Amino acid sequence: MPLDLEEQEQLDQLKAFWQKYRNLITGVLTVVLFAYAAYSGYGWWRNNQALEASKLYETMVSAIAKGDKEQTLRAADDLQKDFARTPYAAMSSLIAARIASDAGDSAKALDYLRWAAKNASNDGYLALAKLRLVAQLIEQGSEKDFAEADLVLKESPITGFEALWLERRGDWYLAQKKNADAKKSYEDAWKKLDQAKEFPEEARRLLKVKLDAVGGVTK
Incomplete structure (x- = not known):
């Protein structure tokens, strides 16, 4: 059945479009297929x-x-x-x-x-x-060990572990006999830990022992 003038015009437009953009279209499809294959392969891997x-x-x-x-x-x-x-x-x-x-x-x-x-x-x-x-x-x-520990503690705490980060900083101070700084870190840890109800009671008890050792919580 021969095409009418409108259908022929549409077909010619489609051919012209394909001639102009076929490389781009083929390239995009190839990228998509490779991406899907890579994702599927990564999932298997x-x-x-x-x-x-x-x-x-x-x-x-x-x-x-x-x-x-x-x-x-x-x-x-x-x-x-x-x-x-x-x-x-x-x-x-x-x-x-x-x-x-x-x-x-x-x-x-x-x-x-x-x-x-x-x-x-x-x-x-x-x-x-x-x-x-x-x-x-x-x-x-050793001095070198304290320096390495300091670098780790200066990193941003992992979310949810802020209290333990502060507690470990207190340990770092206490080991160097910087009791006032240790107490401040333990107090900050205590406040954080008090807000984090999911931490086990043993963690609170241990921190309380450390706080008592440096004078307890400041009122």
Whole structure:
């Protein structure tokens, strides 16, 4: 059936439009398709990574149960190396830091904590790593350790952990016998903690002990 004049005109306009913009249209479609493929592939990769990481984490847990320190730390190292973007890597690093510290290897413990404090993908693990790193550095007690701890504490607190950040700053002052500054930080932490009802009672009791040690809450 032959086209009438109006249909022919529309067809000619469409052909002209396609001739003018076909490269742009093809390019946009290609980008969209690649983006979708990349997203789908990333979703598969992420799920696969989490599955493989969980298996390695289970291996680590089994090694802990058997008291196999070497295998435990090796699993933590492998999780850091191969599955750094999964929560399992940060979790295992925190556990490995505790094991290394209990074994008297503070340098190794600090390495695990520094890694988690830099690479943890979960805010909770990130905050815990930084707070424990500061505590370990304070325990070390050298001028260099205090300086590193100070740098960590000067970072913005992870949301929800402001009270513990202030408490750790108080520990930092107290370790250097700056009792007045320690008391101020503990008092600020107490006010924050008093507003955060979700914190366990043990955290309040521990902070209260520290406050009492420097003279209690100022009325």
